[in-house]
Amino acid sequence: MPDLILWNSIASRRRSPSDDFLDNGLALLKAFVQARDFEVELADWARSSRWQKLTPRPLAASNRFLASLLIPGENTGKSGKKLFRRLAGPLFLLSQEVTTSIQRRRLDRMLRDLALRVRDSGCRVLGIKSWYGEAYRSAKELARRVRRFAPDVLIVIGGPHASIYQEAVLEEGLFDVVVIGEGEIALAGILELSREYRGREVLLAAVSAEAGRGKLRNLICRSERPVAKPLIEEGEAGSKAVSGYEDFEGKTRIHVIVDSQGCPWGKCNFCTHTCIYGVHSLRDPESLLDELARMISAGIGIFRFAGSSTTLNQAGRIAALIEARALKLTFSMFVRAEAEARREEVHQRIVATYRQLLRSGLRAVFMGAESGMDTVNELVMNKGAGRANIIGTVKAMRQAARAEGLPLDIGLSLIYPAPTLGRVTLEELLAENISLVEQTQPDSVLVSPPAPFPGTAWFNEKERFGFELGENFVREMLEYDYVLYKPTYLWPEIELKLEGRGLREILGLCQELRRALEDRGFVTEVTDEHFLMLRAAGYAGKEGAKKFKYQALLDLLSCDYRWINQLQQRVNQASLQLAAANRK
Ligand code: SF4
Structure with missing residues (x-):
């Protein structure tokens, strides 16, 4: 039975060809707490195979065709294509909306299954690595479901996004503890307490008391009271x-x-x-x-x-x-x-x-x-x-x-x-x-x-730097998603202005x-x-970089990741070959 389930949150579509690099942060956390006799189950969803499953193939293929008409790059100057480009815009947006709604439904099903796994595993703590935008929405959705299915499990959120927004991620009451920056000592401390203090609220109170005494650092607990700034462990x-x-499956x-x-x-x-x-x-x-x-x-x-x-x-x-x-x-x-x-x-x-x-x-x-x-x-x-x-x-x-x-x-x-x-x-x-x-x-x-x-x-002295930030700015930034497939004029405005510009x-x-x-x-x-x-992968010179950019954009816009997946295979082969050269 795992003491801890660690999950790497993802959005329903890839954002970059490098999204599925091996995750050293999670590997570190796992090794650190395992060395202290805790059992850890890792759910690293940032894998090419996962993203592939979220979009129906025919839809991805038709997205690719439409995207190829719209992206400036290879062959877009041909007269036949020019004729289609005007028509392709609205069709592309429509097909993206359909794609997004299917992806979200599929991702939500996966989140429900994970929440059930958390319940059935009997673990005491769920650790979430958070990222921006839609991945953060997924983290919230998982927390919501875990609260329903496994109300005694303490939910800890960390990672780059939570480390930036800190107490703001606790506002909705979905997460119990936010870990800032280095997570391994804090997480091991929480697991240690979970051996003695059973039940989410009891454990949270114990974690909060230890943090108050300065024995647990780098974290903030959900609490009714205004939160104190956490003590930060010195980097080491x-x-x-x-x-x-x-597990190398689907990883670069x-x-x-x-x-x-x-x-x-x-x-x-x-x-x-x-x-x-x-x-x-x-x-x-x-x-x-x-x-x-x-x-x-x-x-x-x-x-x-x-x-x-x-x-x-x-x-x-x-x-x-x-x-x-x-x-x-x-x-x-x-x-x-x-x-x-x-x-x-x-x-x-x-x-x-x-x-x-x-x-x-x-x-x-x-x-x-x-x-x-x-x-x-x-x-x-x-x-x-x-x-x-x-x-x-x-x-x-x-x-x-x-x-x-x-x-x-x-x-x-x-x-x-x-x-x-x-x-x-x-x-x-x-x-x-x-x-x-x-x-x-x-x-x-x-x-x-x-x-x-x-x-x-820039945030603390916003007036001096010419920023106007509304009351909801932090909340909006927490959830803001860069919608790659939409032209910027369709992106939502938020309560941010710089020198009068929205x-x-x-x-x-x-x-x-x-x-x-x-x-x-x-x-x-x-x-x-x-x-x-x-x-x-063998792309040389400036032309190689341009080709990479064009093909990657086409894949990311269409959610037809065949080119990125081939790239991953070639990179993996090169990485293996380089490593093998050390044995000669
Ligand atoms: S403080 Fe400046 S130089 Fe240092 S990491 Fe930040 S941006 Fe880079």
């Missing part, structure tokens, strides 16, 4: 070793490995990281290498470093060990622009470290540039990195790649539109963003709209920058994890 990246995976063989926790800077005005992780901590490179070796022997050769911005020193230490042990693998990581990157001495250090990183398997990086204007990066973003640092760091990376004769995909992310504080105009910001991209020539640009998440400076206008401006970059030949919205996948 060193304890993050994943022992292994048991890419392992996300913890190299550090928190952020060495931790002061960006829009970032939720510091609200979730207290301090920055580094993983011991030797322990990271042991985990890499374990994963390689389990047939995984592709990795993504989990750190929000891996420092040059830490990356260099890891690369040196990979080289020393002659491991064959590929990986990607998030980086920050280096301070004084244009100074010769610093430049040489960046080049030398990236050369070593490339030799050890680095193939993609993603850097938060945020904007091409120093005034904005300093006063609006508090980025701690200006245009010269971004340009200098990218230049050094390119030099390293040329010197080693190895490929490196570089992604930049921008936030547009952004608060202007009356210091700049949006037109100036747009032009400077474009000129930064032209100067750095990244392989992809990710453009995001501004989002004042709870806990950030959400749709903000999204429209964001799209304007994307289009301006695409018109200049740049690839947009392909992330480092996408690069890992598409290169592993």
Whole structure:
């Protein structure tokens, strides 16, 4: 009989080809509590096979046909297709509505079955990993059903979404405890108490009392009283070793490995990281290498470093060990622009470290540039990195790649539109963003709209940054779903304004920058994890990235995932082959 059932919440349709990477967070939780003699049952639904089941095949195929007429890309210029495009729009929207309603019904049935499993298993705690949008709706639906079928089970919610919205997820009374950031110690503590305190309310009272005494951290309990801010456990990246995976079915063989926790800077005005992780901590490179070796022997050769911005020193230490042990693998990581990157001495250090990183398997990086204007990066973003640092760091990376004769995909992310504080105009910001991209020539640009998440400076000092947030803003954001198949003018408005502009206008401006970059030949919205996948599957150069983007979009819009599933097979084969090369 399991003590705990852990469930990875999903939406009824995929959002990205990388949705089904191996989930190291759940693997960590499971290993941690199992080591303390608790039995855990894992329900990780983020698998290609699951999503496939949610859409009837003929409907998916007809969606694909309609989507292929609508998406600008391959062959859309042909005159025959042009004739159909006008007709296809309304038909496509109608068929999407039908698809969504069938998917929701199927997902609801799966949720009911899981709630019954929770009841029949006799477990005492249900743990939910939460994600945004419709996946959060699924989490609520499951909680509602578990409350009905198994009222004595304590429902704990954690994961990225709950960690951002914290006490707001408890408002409806569906979840009992929200865990913020690191969950394993809190979850093990709750399970320990569940041995002694039986029944949901009794257990909740015991958990709440322990949290009040400071013995359980990183959590908030459902309560009638106003909630106190939780004590946050200091991050300890060193304890993050994943022992292994048991079930590869429908998963992409890419392992996300913890190299550090928190952020060495931790002061960006829009970032939720510091609200979730207290301090920055580094993983011991030797322990990271042991985990890499374990994963390689389990047939995984592709990795993504989990750190929000891996420092040059830490990356260099890891690369040196990979080289020393002659491991064959590929990986990607998030980086920050280096301070004084244009100074010769610093430049040489960046080049030398990236050369070593490339030799050890680095193939993609993603850097938060945020904007091409120093005034904005300093006063609006508090980025701690200006245009010269971004340009200098990218230049050094390119030099390293040329010197080693190895490929490196570089992604930049921008936030547009952004608060202007009356210091700049949006037109100036747009032009400077474009000129930064032209100067750095990244392989992809990710453009995001501004989002004042709870806990950030943008949220706490909203007036100063020009945001107007209504009373329902947090509640609306909790549930907001980006409906990929709808044009932005059909997306619901929420109680958010930036300098007088509503959400749709903000999204429209964001799209304007994307289009301006695409018109200049740049690839947009392909992330480092996408690069890992598409290169592993054999898509080369800029054309390969464009092909990936087009095909993935077609699959995501149509819910006909045949191309993404084939991609997954090719990535898995490449990952297995890389891992096997270590045995020769
Ligand atoms: S945006 Fe990146 S650099 Fe800034 S605080 Fe967050 S993680 Fe750190």
